[in-house]
Amino acid sequence: MKERKNVYLLPAGDTTLAWYSKAVVEMKKRPTTDPTSWNYQAAMHGFNASLSFWRGAAPLPSQTEQNQYWNQCQHGSWFFLPWHRMYLAYFEQIVAATIVKLGGPADWALPYWNYSDTSNPNARTIPPAFTNPNNATNGLWITGRVSDTIPPRYVTLGALNTIPYTGDGRTSPLGFGGPETGFSHSGGTHGQLESLPHDMVHVAIGGAMGDPRTAALDPIFWLHHANIDRLWQVWLNMAGGRINPNKSSWLDYNFYFHNAAGQSAQFTSKQVEDTRQVLSGYTYQGVPVGGPTLRTANALQNADFSTPLEITAATNQGVTLGSAKTVAHLGLNASPQKAVNLAATTNSAVSKPALTILHFENVTGKGVPPIYDVYLNEPQNGGDKESYYAGSVSFFGVEEASTPSVHQSGSGQHYALDISDLVNKLRSSPNWKDQQLDVSIEPSRAVDADASVNIGRISVYSE
Incomplete structure (x- = not known):
């Protein structure tokens, strides 16, 4: 062997x-x-x-x-x-x-x-x-x-x-x-x-x-x-x-x-x-x-994978990423059945933050884009930027995923970041907004001229 x-x-x-x-x-x-x-x-x-x-x-x-x-x-x-x-x-x-x-x-x-x-x-x-x-x-x-x-x-x-x-x-x-x-x-x-x-x-x-x-x-x-x-x-x-x-x-x-x-x-x-x-x-x-x-x-016996998730916030239109920072503002879903205030993110039944997932849906594009770093409610006056870091997305293979073929429809990729801990921490910050979540997306390096990324929707799903 x-x-x-x-x-x-x-x-x-x-x-x-x-x-x-x-x-x-x-x-x-x-x-x-x-x-x-x-x-x-x-x-x-x-x-x-x-x-x-x-x-x-x-x-x-x-x-x-x-x-x-x-x-x-x-x-x-x-x-x-x-x-x-x-x-x-x-x-x-x-x-x-x-x-x-x-x-x-x-x-x-x-x-x-x-x-x-x-x-x-x-x-x-x-x-x-x-x-x-x-x-x-x-x-x-x-x-x-x-x-x-x-x-x-x-x-x-x-x-x-x-x-x-x-x-x-x-x-x-x-x-x-x-x-x-x-x-x-x-x-x-x-x-x-x-x-x-x-x-x-x-x-x-x-x-x-x-x-x-x-x-x-x-x-x-x-x-x-x-x-x-x-x-x-x-x-x-x-x-x-x-x-x-x-x-x-x-x-x-x-x-x-x-x-x-x-x-x-x-x-x-x-x-x-x-x-x-x-x-x-x-x-x-x-x-x-x-x-x-x-x-x-x-x-x-000790794992519960049945947590129901509901959409709590989403962009109203698509987002195009470029060579500079892009900021998307996610407004709270107004549906009575789905409207969950983003501030209420602590599950009182357990000693951990409620599950909160940030989604990048129907991502299409061309070429080989760089990795993009994601920040939540990043303050405009500087400060410790890394305190607001939510994760990164790579869009590996986005052009192929955007091209219809025998293997896929061409509707693009879907990425998700678990932001439970970060949202729970940010709730106590002075710039927290109960009705809005600001998502900043920045390229980690220069974007090639032939590369592009379009996100159909950015959304948040929570317990």
Whole structure:
């Protein structure tokens, strides 16, 4: 059984990344029509021939083959975690087989990049092997990355505090793994782990990584997703009723891939719940494998996921984001059935703030926008700005989600931020308004000329 190791804890002289680089170079030599080639594997996640990163990829497989195997990544869906686990498993198998053919070790395993490790001052920086040398002689380098280092707020792990696997923050609390869906290649509500840190890391690095249609062309993509896969197991190991879905529509759903021999292969979510049972099996360094398939009533005895949420405030029109700060004013919903004063946000029955979720609905756009930071009731006269920070949104894959296809309607994405603690704190501030919530949205870096974001509605749902 393999152990996927922390890339920053590989010992001196370790050859894991050196062999990975050699395998990438070899896989890039294979034609795009070869399922074990670098291009084919990346296209399974996403592909668009018009994007510059795909220049020179032709000839391509038949359209029938592309329809079955390419553009299959699951986002905004409860399949986000199992699909990417399957994807990594077969990719790792292909790379390992390539390494053996090149004369390398038979036990090669994909490492993971733990960018959230606060004990490592270098954790948020892409490992040096991926940036030095910064030219085509390095199989792990790719042109176009915007940044090699990710700001701290974009790698926090608040998602691990989310107990239910599924949820949308409107009809139920937010979910760790995403909302219950069918096949969902793009669009929809992003689960908490997908929103942060997954999406943030993609967009913060930028370049190929900033767009789902090119992301897997960057070799760091695979270490990033190994870490996301690891965090799924970390979450399952925590107490409090954290369990995977038990519906057959999740457990038995099939996805198709190719193995190291280039033959068609498939997995269901149920088959990949336990990493020790995935292909030849693997574990993560420092992360024991518990019982992810254990689903009992007792596991949920202390968890209440049935909290009814009601809309309490919303914008009256769409919001367009640009290169400067945008402020949206959310007025209280006047409906007698739904009108809940935003000041009444403390649930007296429990010793915690009432659940309050900020939503960005029907988000459409073009290009690769930057991450946007969100603040609530930010004072106009300066002061400690971070005291009003509500979270960030990345809009990873917004252009694809805005384009109608066989996979989605083109209605865009949906992001949600849990603002319960912040709203509860702001209620005592002098600039609190019972009938209005001011939402400030600021780009974290310069906005590309070809990038745009339009939010259909910003709303608040509360207990």
